[in-house]
Structures are given as structure tokens and as C-alpha cells.
Amino acid sequence: MKWEPIIGLEIHVQLQTKSKIFSGASTVFGAEPNTQASSIDLGLPGVLPVVNAEVYPRAVAFGLSIGAEISRVSVFDRKNYFYPDLPKGYQITQMDKPIVVGGSVQISLENGISKEIQITRAHLEEDAGKSVHDEFASSTGIDLNRAGVPLLEIVSEPDMRSAKEAVAYARYIHQLVTYLGVSDGNMSEGSLRCDANVSIRPIGATKMGTRTEIKNVNSFRFLENAINFEISRQKAVLESGGHITQETRLYDPTRDETRSMRSKETAMDYRYFPEPDLLPISIDDEYIADIRKKMPELPREKAERFVNNYQLTKADADTLAFDPIIADYFEATVNICQDGKLAANWVRVEILGRLNKDTLEEKIIPVPSTELGKLLNRIKDQTINGKIAKEILDTLWSSPTFNLDEYIKDHELEQLSNSNALEPLIEEVLKQNPKQAEQFRQGKTKLIGFFVGQVMKETSGKANPQQVNELVLKKLS
Ligand code: ADP
Ligand code: MG
Numbered sequence: 023m024k025w026e027p028i029i030g031l032e033i034h035v036q037l038q039t040k041s042k043i044f045s046g047a048s049t050v051f052g053a054e055p056n057t058q059a060s061s062i063d064l065g066l067p068g069v070l071p072v073v074n075a076e077v078y079p080r081a082v083a084f085g086l087s088i089g090a091e092i093s094r095v096s097v098f099d100r101k102n103y104f105y106p107d108l109p110k111g112y113q114i115t116q117m118d119k120p121i122v123v124g125g126s127v128q129i130s131l132e133n134g135i136s137k138e139i140q141i142t143r144a145h146l147e148e149d150a151g152k153s154v155h156d157e158f159a160s161s162t163g164i165d166l167n168r169a170g171v172p173l174l175e176i177v178s179e180p181d182m183r184s185a186k187e188a189v190a191y192a193r194y195i196h197q198l199v200t201y202l203g204v205s206d207g208n209m210s211e212g213s214l215r216c217d218a219n220v221s222i223r224p225i226g227a228t229k230m231g232t233r234t235e236i237k238n239v240n241s242f243r244f245l246e247n248a249i250n251f252e253i254s255r256q257k258a259v260l261e262s263g264g265h266i267t268q269e270t271r272l273y274d275p276t277r278d279e280t281r282s283m284r285s286k287e288t289a290m291d292y293r294y295f296p297e298p299d300l301l302p303i304s305i306d307d308e309y310i311a312d313i314r315k316k317m318p319e320l321p322r323e324k325a326e327r328f329v330n331n332y333q334l335t336k337a338d339a340d341t342l343a344f345d346p347i348i349a350d351y352f353e354a355t356v357n358i359c360q361d362g363k364l365a366a367n368w369v370r371v372e373i374l375g376r377l378n379k380d381t382l383e384e385k386i387i388p389v390p391s392t393e394l395g396k397l398l399n400r401i402k403d404q405t406i407n408g409k410i411a412k413e414i415l416d417t418l419w420s421s422p423t424f425n426l427d428e429y430i431k432d433h434e435l436e437q438l439s440n441s442n443a444l445e446p447l448i449e450e451v452l453k454q455n456p457k458q459a460e461q462f463r464q465g466k467t468k469l470i471g472f473f474v475g476q477v478m479k480e481t482s483g484k485a486n487p488q489q490v491n492e493l494v495l496k497k498l499s
Contacts, residue, residue, distance in 0.1 A: 023261065025222040027253045028230055029188045030180035033195050034173050035205045036149070036213040037080045043148050043172035044071030044114065051211045055154070059166035065110030070299050073098075077146055077172045080204040081121045082305065082313045084174060087198055087320050088141055090125030092310055098146070098297040106164055107151035115175075117294045120145035121303065122174075127198070128322060129190045130340045139191050140179040147173050168212070174204070180219065180230065185249035189242050192216055194344075196242075201318065201346055215240050220252045222260070231256075232266040236273050236280055248273035252280050324349055332362025341370055348374065351391050358395020361402060368398060372415055389418045396426050406430060407437045409483050439486035441493060444477070447485075448493050451476045462498050470494060 042049055045062035061069045085092045099117040122144035130136050149171040154163035176195060182188040196214055200207035207214055221233035236252060239245045251273070256266055271280040319327075321343045328339035342352045348369065355365040373387060373394070397414060400406045406414070414429070430436060438444060451473060452459050462469045473494045478485055 024225040025253075025257055025260075026225045026227075027183060027185075027249075028180045028221045028223065028233075029182035029185070029249060030219040030233075031176075031178045031182070031188060031192060032217040032219070032235075033176045033178075033192060034149075034215045034217075035084075035176060035195070035199050035207075037077050037172040037174055037204060038206050039074055039076040039080075039172055041074055041076075042170035043074050043077055043146065045170055047170065049171050051208075053167055055163065055165035055167060057167065059151075059169055063109075063166055063170040071114065073300060073303070074172065077174075078121075078303065078305065078309075079313050080202075081144065081146055081174055082310060083202050083317055084144060084176075084199060084204050085122035085125065086310070086314055086317060087202055088122075088125030088127055090141065090144070091123045092305060093119060093121050093123060093303075094306065095119065095302050095304055096121040096145075097302045098300045099294045100297050101292045101294055103292060105150070106162065107153050107166070107169070109151070109166065109169070113148060113150060114297055114300070115147035116145035119302075121305075127191070127194050128340070129187070129194045130337070130344060131187065131190060136336070136340055137181075137187065139181045139187075142177045142179050144174050144176040147175055149173050174199075180221075180233075185246045185253070188218060188249055189246045192245055193242060197345065198321070201321070209240050209242075212240060216245050218245060218249050218252070220249055220256070221266070222253060222256045231260075232268050234266065234268065234280075235270050237270055237283065239273055241275075244273055244275050247275070247278055248280055251278060255280065321346075321349075328352075328362070328366075332356065332366065334362060334366050338366050338370055341374070342366060347387075351387060354391035355395045355398065358392055359398035359402065361398065364398050364402070365395070368394060372412065376415075376419060388420070388422050389415065390422065393418055393422060393426065400426065400430065404437055404439060404486065406435055407484065407486055409478075409487075410435050410437070413483075435484060437486050438481050438484050439489050441489065444481075444485060444490060444493055445497075447477055447480050448473075448490065448497055451480065452494075452497060459498060473498075 039049060041047060042063060045060040047060040047063055048058045050058070062071055082092055096116060097119040098114050100112040101115050101117070102112045104111060120143040125141045126138050127141065128136050128138055149168045151164055151166040151169040154165055157163055178191065182191055196207050199205040205213055216239045218236045218239060219233045220236065221231035223229065223231040234252060236248045239248055252271070259266060267285065269285045270283045272283045273280050324343035325336070325339040328334045328343055329336055343349050351373070352365055352369045355369060356362050359365055377387065397411055401408060401411050414435070455476070458469050458472060470491065474487055474490050477490045477494070478487060
């Protein structure tokens with residue numbers, strides 16, 4: 023049977039604040055265990071939480087960036103459960119009235135296709151502590167430095183249909199929250215973690231299958247592997263006549279598999295109720311307008327502007343606008359060469375192609391945009407052709423400091439577009455290949471490529487290919 027995977031993600035984003043969501047304790051990563059846990063984080067009796075106002079603008083900025091509704095009133099709730107890393111016996115989160123409701127993002131998939139992913143909600147909550155299992159022989163340690171770290175949990179609709187789509191969505195959220203300064207996005211430090219809900223159904227079915235939830239995945243590669251493993255596992259279970267139990271699973275990267283952790287609690291088990299120690303959060307229009315004013319241009323807006331200002335295709339615009347470093351680089355290049363389409367082509371194909379696409383986080387482009395701009399100017403004014411320009415870019419890539427014009431002169435890379443110089447060459451090539459010339463005259467016009475290729479070879483790639491094309495056609499007709 024053919025199956026369709028269905029995936030929805032819950033992404034926990036650590037909000038970039040100096041202190042915790044309900045206490046003044048520091049959130050700096052890497053401190054000695056339990057040195058950054060105040061009496062509030064420890065859940066001691068007689069202390070009361072106070073909301074760190076720094077979390078509001080971040081949650082609101084995120085909500086605005088995805089076109090969501092910002093709740094004018096939102097409410098904190100208690101989610102009750104027992105776990106050693108949760109000393110209060112409950113987590114403060116938002117259940118019925120989250121701060122961000124709805125919204126959507128546009129993700130780019132392969133081949134320039136884009137897809138809209140709906141977001142259900144995003145709510146504020148506190149992180150739990152951490153159990154430390156590997157440091158003590160016969161006991162488990164508890165580190166409460168993370169307890170009370172502010173999180174925004176972003177819940178998507180089950181709109182993804184493959185592990186690749188889920189990763190594209192997670193990457194987009196990662197890029198967006200870092201771009202907005204909502205989070206530092208540092209995944210190895212736990213600043214962004216994904217829970218992946220996965221189910222499958224027969225293709226054509228309308229009812230969704232039972233899902234499992236893979237908890238706490240903190241790398242894009244693990245996310246893709248975990249989802250793919252889970253899809254295969256569910257297929258195997260269903261195809262052998264079994265059924266999927268709704269449960270929480272953990273991904274083990276060393277064995278590349280997911281394992282059952284616990285069966286899924288229902289919402290009832292958590293006995294949610296409004297947090298009595300905190301007032302509802304009120305946000306007014308003026309506050310929202312103020313944050314909107316301070317927001318940087320968003321990738322989606324940037325892409326629209328690229329389409330309008332530079333006549334790019336939507337797919338090209340999306341690709342270039344996705345990452346602020348690439349977007350700025352592209353615009354700086356356009357500034358020099360005054361040709362949006364040419365610059366877009368070169369940045370997308372030649373620059374992005376040379377960068378390792380998987381390390382988008384640490385992008386360093388060795389060739390300054392000013393140099394790429396100059397190089398494109400030399401193409402535009404016909405000093406060099408595109409092929410030579412690519413070779414020069416290769417050289418610039420490894421040693422970005424030389425004078426382009428001198429380099430072109432010293433290496434005699436100027437394009438040959440003097441027809442007086444080209445014509446004898448072309449005649450020679452036609453004379454050397456009488457059979458092909460005859461076939462061309464009899465209608466095998468595809469052979470034009472062959473002749474142009476021969477002339478290009480004769481000129482070490484320096485001829486103006488368009489002009490050669492025209493001249494060959496003239497001579498053969
Ligand atoms: P819970 O509150 O138990 O976590 P939610 O209804 O809030 O459950 O859904 C959590 C996540 O699971 C959401 O991202 C949602 O899109 C996703 N989801 C819900 N049903 C399915 C399903 N059948 N298959 C895959 N994902 C699902
Ligand atoms: Mg959940």
C-alpha cells in the first residue's frame with residue numbers, strides 16, 4: 023500500500039532574555055549546575071513569580087512576523103505533572119488563551135516550489151530543569167539552571183508531508199526567530215528544540231492516522247532522520263497488521279532509531295487550570311504598533327520587494343531573501359552592477375552553489391560583493407564572457423584580493439568580439455569539419471553548438487559566444 027506521512031511540529035524557542043521568565047536568575051548558558059536557580063525556580067514555598075516583561079515584545083514580534091493574531095488578553099496556566107526536574111510539580115504555560123494565535127509561513131522546497139504552513143498558536147512557558155544521568159554511578163543529578171528559562175512554543179498544523187518539508191519548516195522558523203532577535207537560535211545549547219508529531223495514512227484517505235510524538239530533537243539532521251525512521255516504523259507496523267499506539271518516543275542518534283518513552287497523557291491528566299499567582303497579560307494596540315514599527319524587513323516582504331524592484335522570479339526572490347546575509351550580499355552586488363537579474367543569477371547559482379548549503383548558519387562568502395559586482399560589470403560591458411567570469415570567480419574565491427582589471431589584462435582574458443579576428447577562425451573550423459557543415463545545411467541545426475564549441479576551444483574560451491553563434495549561422499546559410 024502507498025502511505026502518506028503527516029507531520030506537525032511543536033518548536034520550543036528559547037527567548038533571548040538576560041533573566042528567566044518568572045525570576046531574576048540568569049539564563050547564561052554553561053554555568054555550574056544549580057548556580058542559576060533562584061527560590062522561585064526551585065519552587066520554594068512563600069515566593070511568587072513575576073513575569074519578565076522582556077518576553078512580551080519577543081512573542082509579539084514573532085506573532086506579527088507570521089501574520090498571526092496577537093491576543094489582547096492571554097492567560098498563564100498550570101500544567102501539573104510530577105517529574106524530578108520540575109520541583110514545583112507544575113509547569114507554568116499557556117493553554118486556552120495563548121499570546122499568539124494563527125498565522126502562517128511560506129517555506130521554499132526543492133525546484134522553486136513553495137508551500138504555506140499554517141501555525142496553530144505560539145504560547146509562552148517556562149523550561150524545566152535537566153536530569154543528569156551520566157555523572158554519578160548510582161544516582162541521577164538534577165540541574166535547575168534551565169528551570170524557568172523563557173520559551174515560546176510554536177505549534178504548527180499537521181501540514182507537512184515529508185521529513186524534508188518538516189526540516190524546511192523548522193529551518194524557516196529558526197531563521198525567522200534569529201533574524202528577529204527573538205532567540206539566539208543556538209541549537210547545540212538547546213535554544214531551539216523540535217517535537218515532531220508523525221502519523222501516516224493510506225494515500226487518498228481523509229482521516230488522519232494515530233500519531234506518535236518524537237520529543238526534543240535538537241538538530242535538523244536528527245529531525246530528518248528521526249521522522250524518516252518513524253515513517254518507516256509505522257509503515258512496517260501497519261503493513262504487518264498491527265496498530266500504532268499514541269505515545270511519546272525518543273530519537274537515539276547513535277542508533278538512528280526512535281524508542282518508546284511513555285504512552286501519551288491526555289490533556290485531562292495534566293489538570294490544567296489558570297495560574298492563580300499571575301495576572302492575565304494585557305497587550306494594547308499601541309504596544310503592538312510600536313513593535314511593528316521596530317521590526318526589520320521580513321524575508322517574505324524582502325522577497326516581494328525583490329520581485330517588484332528587480333523583476334526576479336518568485337523562486338529566485340525567495341531563495342535570496344531567505345537568509346539576511348545572502349539578501350544583503352545580493353543587494354550590494356546589484357548596487358554595483360545595476361542589474362538585478364544578472365546579480366540574482368550569479369548569487370543564486372555561483373555563490374550559493376559554492377557555499378555548502380547545509381551550513382547556512384555560518385555563512386562566510388570569501389568574495390566581497392563589490393568584487394562580484396565589478397566582475398558582472400565586466401560581463402555587461404562585454405570585456406569578458408560568462409565562462410571566463412566563472413573561472414575568475416573560482417580564483418577570487420581562493421584569493422579574493424587582486425585587482426580585477428589588471429588580472430584580466432595580465433592573463434589576456436578579454437573577450438574576443440572583433441569579427442575581423444573571429445571570422446578567419448570560424449572559416450578554419452568550417453573547413454576542418456566539412457561533414458558537419460554539410461549535415462547542418464541539410465537541416466541538422468543542432469550542430470550549431472558543435473561549431474560554437476570548436477571556436478570557443480580555439481580561443482581558449484574567450485570568444486563572445488553569442489557573436490560566434492551569429493557569425494557561424496551567417497557563414498553556413
Ligand atoms: P497535544 O496538545 O497533545 O500536543 P495537539 O493537538 O496540540 O496535541 O497537536 C500537537 C501537534 O501534533 C501539532 O503540531 C499538530 O499539528 C500535530 N498533529 C495533530 N494530529 C496529528 C496527526 N494525526 N499526525 C501528525 N501530526 C498531528
Ligand atoms: Mg504536545
